[in-house]
Amino acid sequence: MTKVFDSGNVACALAVKDVGVDFVAAYPITPQTSVVEKIASYIAEGEMDAKYLPVESEHSALSAVAAASAVGARVFTATSSQGLLYMHEILHYAAGGRLPIVMANVNRAINMPWCLYVDHQDAVSQRDTGWIQLFAASNQEIYDSVILAYKVAEEVQIPVMVNYDGFLVSHSSMPFETLEQDKIREFLPALNPPWRLHPQWGGTFGNVTPSEEYVPYRYALTEDIKKAGDVIVRCSKEYERLTGRWHGGHFETYRPEGAEYFLFSMGSMGKEMEIAVDLLREQGIAAAGLRLRIFSPFPEEELAALLPTGAKLLVFDRNLVYGSAGGALLQLAKAALFNRRDSLQVIGISLGLGGEDLPASVLVAKAREMMEVCK
Amino acid sequence: MREIRLHGRGGQGVVTLAELLAKAAIKTGLEAQTLPFFGVERRGAAVKAAVRLDHTPIKIRSQSYQPGILVLMSENLLEIGLADGLADKAVIIANAEKPLPVAKQQWLLDAEKIAIRNNLVFGGEPFINVPMLGALCRVLDLPFSVLEETLKEQWSEDKALPNINAAREAYDTVWDAGVPKEEKSNE
Numbered sequence: 001m002t003k004v005f006d007s008g009n010v011a012c013a014l015a016v017k018d019v020g021v022d023f024v025a026a027y028p029i030t031p032q033t034s035v036v037e038k039i040a041s042y043i044a045e046g047e048m049d050a051k052y053l054p055v056e057s058e059h060s061a062l063s064a065v066a067a068a069s070a071v072g073a074r075v076f077t078a079t080s081s082q083g084l085l086y087m088h089e090i091l092h093y094a095a096g097g098r099l100p101i102v103m104a105n106v107n108r109a110i111n112m113p114w115c116l117y118v119d120h121q122d123a124v125s126q127r128d129t130g131w132i133q134l135f136a137a138s139n140q141e142i143y144d145s146v147i148l149a150y151k152v153a154e155e156v157q158i159p160v161m162v163n164y165d166g167f168l169v170s171h172s173s174m175p176f177e178t179l180e181q182d183k184i185r186e187f188l189p190a191l192n193p194p195w196r197l198h199p200q201w202g203g204t205f206g207n208v209t210p211s212e213e214y215v216p217y218r219y220a221l222t223e224d225i226k227k228a229g230d231v232i233v234r235c236s237k238e239y240e241r242l243t244g245r246w247h248g249g250h251f252e253t254y255r256p257e258g259a260e261y262f263l264f265s266m267g268s269m270g271k272e273m274e275i276a277v278d279l280l281r282e283q284g285i286a287a288a289g290l291r292l293r294i295f296s297p298f299p300e301e302e303l304a305a306l307l308p309t310g311a312k313l314l315v316f317d318r319n320l321v322y323g324s325a326g327g328a329l330l331q332l333a334k335a336a337l338f339n340r341r342d343s344l345q346v347i348g349i350s351l352g353l354g355g356e357d358l359p360a361s362v363l364v365a366k367a368r369e370m371m372e373v374c375k
Numbered sequence: 376m377r378e379i380r381l382h383g384r385g386g387q388g389v390v391t392l393a394e395l396l397a398k399a400a401i402k403t404g405l406e407a408q409t410l411p412f413f414g415v416e417r418r419g420a421a422v423k424a425a426v427r428l429d430h431t432p433i434k435i436r437s438q439s440y441q442p443g444i445l446v447l448m449s450e451n452l453l454e455i456g457l458a459d460g461l462a463d464k465a466v467i468i469a470n471a472e473k474p475l476p477v478a479k480q481q482w483l484l485d486a487e488k489i490a491i492r493n494n495l496v497f498g499g500e501p502f503i504n505v506p507m508l509g510a511l512c513r514v515l516d517l518p519f520s521v522l523e524e525t526l527k528e529q530w531s532e533d534k535a536l537p538n539i540n541a542a543r544e545a546y547d548t549v550w551d552a553g554v555p556k557e558e559k560s561n562e
Contacts, residue, residue, distance in 0.1 A: 005398055005407065116413070137436070168436045173394055173409040175401060268436035275434055359437040 001243075002178045008169040011139040011176050012078070012104050012162070013038035015146035017048045018184055022073040025053040025064035030116050031166035032080040032106040039076075058083040062090040062103070069099040070205060072196035074150065077101070080166060081108035084122045088129070091159075095130030095221065097206055100153035100193070101160075102146065107267065107318075108166040109354040117355020118166040120267060123295065124319040124328045130221050132160040132228050133296040137169065137271040140176035141247045144239065147179065151188050151235045156228045158221070163295070165268040167355070183242055229297045250299035251306065254289030255281065261374075262307060263367055264329060264348075265316040266292040269358050273316070276363035287367065292329065300336035307344055313337070314370045315348030316363070326350055345374050376429040379511070380439045382456045383448035386418040388504035392446075393424040395508055399517055399525040400428045408433040421455050428515075444468060446511060448486075448503060450475055468510055470503055474555040481552040484510045484545050493541035505538045509545030519546050 004014065012035050016024070024043075026036040042048035055061045058079050065075040079087060084105050094101050105123055109115040123133060134149060136142045142164050149160035164170060197205055209217070233249040240246045254274045256262075261280075263273050270291025280287035290306075290313075292299075307313060317327025324331065330348030337344055347370050352358045379396070383389035390411045397407035411424040425439035440460040447456055450471040457477065467479050470486040490501035505526070512522045519542075526538050 005394075005401055165436070167413065168410070171411055171413070172436075173397060173407075174433070175406065271434045272436040357438050359435075359440065 001180060003175060004178060005173055005175050006139070007034065007171050007173050008139045008142050008164055009034040009106070009171070010038055011143040012146055012164075013042070014178055015143045016076045017042050018178060018181070019147055019150050019188060020074065020184075021048075021050050021076045023051050023053070023065065023068040023075045024077065025055050025061045025068070025075075026077045027055055027058050027061050027079070027083060029058070029080045029083040031108060031170045032078045032083070032104070034170075035078045035104055035106070058086040059090060062087040062094065062101075065101055065103075066090060066094045066097065066099055069094075069101050070097065070197045072191065072193050074191045075101055076103070078104040078106065080106040081122045082111055084126060085110065088126065091126055091129035091131060093206070094159045096217075098157040098221070099159055100150070100157055100191075102149045102153055103159065103161050104146065105161050105163045106166045106170045107163050115354040116166070118168055118268070118318070119353045119355070120163070120317075120319040121353070123161065123163050126161070127296055127328065130158070130225060131296060132156075132158055132225060132232070133294070134160065134162050134232070135266045135293055135295055136162060136164045136247070137252075137268050137291060138176070138247075139169065139172075139174040140245065142169070143176050143178065144243070144245055144247065147184060147188060148232070148235055148239055151239075152228060152232050154188075154191060154193075155235070156224055156231055157194070158225055158228060163267070168268045177245075179243060187239060187242055225297050229294055229299050229302070232294055248291065248293050250292070250294050250302045252289075252291040252293060253306070254291070256288040258286055259288030259308070260286040260310065260312060261367065261371060262288050262290045262311055262313050263316065263363070264290045264292065264313055264333065265318070266295060266329065267318060269316060269318060269352060269363070272358060272360055273363055275360035276367065279360060279364050280367060285371070298332045298336065300332075301340075303333060303336045304340035307337075307341060309343075312345045312347070312371070312374045314367055315346065316352075316366065317348055317350045318352045320350050320353065347373055376427055376433070377444070377515070378439055378442040378462075379426045379428075379444040379446060380442035380456070380459065381424045381426070381446040381448070382452040383422055383504075384418075384452075385420045385422050387422075387448050388502060389422050389424050389448065392504040392508050393426045395505075395525055395529060396426050396511060397428070398528070399512060399522050400515075402521045402524060403517060405430065406432050408435070410438070412438060421452065423459070441465075444511070444514065446507060447471070447475075448507060453477065466514065468507070468514055468549070470507060474552045476555070476557060478554055478557040480554050482510060482514050482549050483552050484549040486510075486545065489541050489544050489548075493544065494537045495541050506541045506545040509542030510549035512542075513546045513549050519543065522546070
């Protein structure tokens, strides 16, 4: 185990190197750039035995890794914002093709107007593409989540997107620990896909299908992604036994003892929220932090089971669902609790768009505003 | 927690300064975090970075508004630095010969001269980030040996040596200018 002090992007690149990826195709975009620069440099210096394909666009980057994945390679790409949007068509291909691709998405606001700073609109816009989406809030969690993502993707045959906030995490240096090769091999054996394309074996992949074949295929994807939440938690526990490192299951909860108000968020905001919870507790308010780690599949049953009687859920969305009151987490939380926990109050706001800064003092003020509405 | 905010200009190595400070602090057993803020990245544009040091893991994921220490790579960054906020009892460390017109505790050094004396001139420009780092470590009471070790890890021996010498000179000669009286503007 080596202690490193470096940026979130380097934590991501190191994990990609350590898991033994065979093929990387990528197109640089702010704030993702240093991830793929670092990987290109590992390969050029002979520290990483993989093929790196520079491409002319994100659409081609994901197309290339999808093709490489279909012939049985362990693959990686990374992007942000407009790059992720440009991949949209191939996101569906990759998930429909049940390809165990891992991609990092360094969250950044969407144009126009042009903006380089963080929000989650890029990832939230890809909710219905059939990808698993994880959100990390520290450099250690990025490193560990990339390794976890391969484990999960290869078990459930669904691609995984590892999200983390642009600049606030991607360019912030923090201490983290890597993992020895033998431990990674124990956790993540060599890739052995159940099928793959091979020129000598013949066969086609993704050809025109009649509805009687298409329908069960689609339902299988939605059933399998639903089950993937538990797989992620099981694999996280296995990883914890190996490393002692734990970032939470479906959620990371903070000070839930006797809590009335649950401050629900995802990404780096969820880490700052812990400071906000401490401040609210000092003010005599029974607040708890609830940081979502798995955006897709959204843990509906787990959220319903986690909240105590009389709890009030305050949802902080770093994205917008245009025309609705709040963002995607608010909608998903309400849908999860409807019919399950109808008596609970759920209220939410969108904030922190385009890098609007969210220090704990702002989170406390916003939480108190929502508490007033709950009364 | 100790929070330091550094103000410089693109190309002066402010982000490297922040990283080196954090790495030196970690060697003393502290937790550390750097958070650079990138505007429109152009050589010469004003840039800033925060460094946070604490005894427990750092949870903050937002910008720095009330740093206890403000580092100015040039005295003409004073207004920008003050506009971004300071803690009440903040200390300023500035690359300046004379005290800056603000009623704050100040530590000063002529970082350009130190860089020139120690051969840290590249492309005709003195590189002042390591002298500023030396001064900052002194004000933070970090032992020089820790800084020296950090610089040796950062660069090969021949490149590290002028940096260590410059850091040493800054560490030894940064001076306490006290709290000057704030200059009144002509009304």
